[in-house]
Amino acid sequence: xxxxxxxxxxxxxxxxxxxxxxxxxxxxxxxxxxxxxxxxxxxxxxxxxxxxxxxxxxxxxxxxxxxxxxxxxxxxxxxxxxxxxxxxxxxxxxxxxxxxxxxxxxxxxxxxxxxxxxxxxxxxxxxxxxxxxxxxxxxxxxx
Numbered sequence: 001x002x003x004x005x006x007x008x009x010x011x012x013x014x015x016x017x018x019x020x021x022x023x024x025x026x027x028x029x030x031x032x033x034x035x036x037x038x039x040x041x042x043x044x045x046x047x048x049x050x051x052x053x054x055x056x057x058x059x060x061x062x063x064x065x066x067x068x069x070x071x072x073x074x075x076x077x078x079x080x081x082x083x084x085x086x087x088x089x090x091x092x093x094x095x096x097x098x099x100x101x102x103x104x105x106x107x108x109x110x111x112x113x114x115x116x117x118x119x120x121x122x123x124x125x126x127x128x129x130x131x132x133x134x135x136x137x138x139x140x141x142x143x
Contacts, residue, residue: 002085002098002134003068004029007106009118010078012037016121020134029068033082036062036070040080043072058096073099081106098137105129 003025007016017033019026039062059072062082069090073081081102083095109115109126 001087002083002137004033004084005102005130005134006033006082007121008033008037008080008082013118014120015079016126018127018130029084032065032068032070032084036072036082037080039063040072040074044074058099060092060095071095071099073103075103075106079106094137098133101133102130105133
């Protein structure tokens, strides 16, 4: 089950963070997302990356914790999309599909002429679309 999704700006500023659990977990999930930024920076700035992974936007499993697995995706503009899940057995194809839909929703939200680039995403339609994407994947993450 997806418990949190986040959009982090190219300067590591949170643009959007939505938790799908109780309010008591929101701060803990915010911390998990923040810790994942170090792993993303390591992977992106690693000079030993092979040519096949150099242009790969899907970062895969960033790190597992005792209760969560954190996955990452990097856009062309260095905006980071992060997903936190409680599922222990998640297929890469399902996660890639989620990030493809999440990225499309993000692009549509920032393409709004009233959105100021680099500012938090406050669009209700974006929140509803993300909620729909998360619900469509359901507990088993199968599409």
